[in-house]
Amino acid sequence: MSRPEPKRAAADLPAGLDAPVFAEPWQAEAFAMVVALHDRGLFSWGEWAQALSAEVKKPGAAADGHDYYEHWLAALEGLLASKGLAARQDVDAMAHAWERAAHATPHGKPILLENDPEFGPAR
Amino acid sequence: MxxxxxxxxxxxxxxxxxxxxxxxxxxxxxxxxxxxxxxxxxxxxKIGPRNGARVVAKAWHDPDFADWLRRDATAAIESLSYTGRQGEHMQAVFNTEDTHNLVVCTLCSCYPWSVLGLPPVWYKAPPYRSRAVIDPRGVLEEFGLTLPAETKIRVWDSTAELRYLVVPLRPEGTDGWSEEQLAELVSRDAMIGTARAGQPA
Structure with a gap:
């Protein structure tokens, strides 16, 4: 859009408060997973709102909202664990496998789970 | 790299x-x-506040559509193919000379995605979520919107089931404008209630 825009952003708020909706790719993926799982009927949107609300209400939430998707992810993990869809210990183990895979992947190459030195056949 | x-x-x-x-x-x-x-x-x-701007512009342009939007916003908005994914209901709240509407979600971050896309960071952050209800006039002033003391402010708290769209006042000097021209005056913030519609250049 090149023409001058008549609309005005919230100019009086501190800089950075009007940032793009996703700051990092994992935030977009975490967002989309919730939408996809809801589409499959694995939880109602009310259940999701309740789970998210419980996370964002915890003390220590940042006033600038930068940790919003961290709460989003915690809510998703909690909901999946409570429904028996992804147990906490399995997520922990898989996350460590991904971290090892990242370390073992030469710079510039895509990170694949198979690059994890402890990689075994898919469970 | x-x-x-x-x-x-x-x-x-x-x-x-x-x-x-x-x-x-x-x-x-x-x-x-x-x-x-x-x-x-x-x-x-693909989904963003241009969708909502088209809804508002159509309501300004077409009194029958405005009436439908007032009575059954879910159906009126769906008629433009903007469909919510969470089965949520929509309610359109119309600003008047007497009353200004402001939308918040104190619970978490419920927001009319189908018409506004995803919420801005400040909408999801604790200060807005807590202060919009307690001190809406002060919050609006921080957005640069100072309302006359006699204007009432009505705050709508969104839920997972019900989301709100503010229909701002149509700016003066836009008689005879097309829907497309009118839509250009409708910002995301005007549809949350933290701004007015833009003025014609």
């Missing part, structure tokens, strides 16, 4: 956990990675 080191790769803990969830859920057949990409693309590029 713009990475801060050059020997190996690093996943931050959140990225690693998201990948872990994707792996586990994909192996169980509960998600399809290609579908995840489509959802991200849709929300990043």
């Amino acid at each position: 713009s990475h801060d080191h050059d020997h190996d790769n690093e996943l931050d803990p959140f990225a690693a956990r998201v990948r872990a969830l994707e792996t586990i859920l994909t192996r169980k057949g509960l998600i399809d990675p290609a579908a995840i990409d489509v959802i991200v693309d849709t929300y990043e590029t």
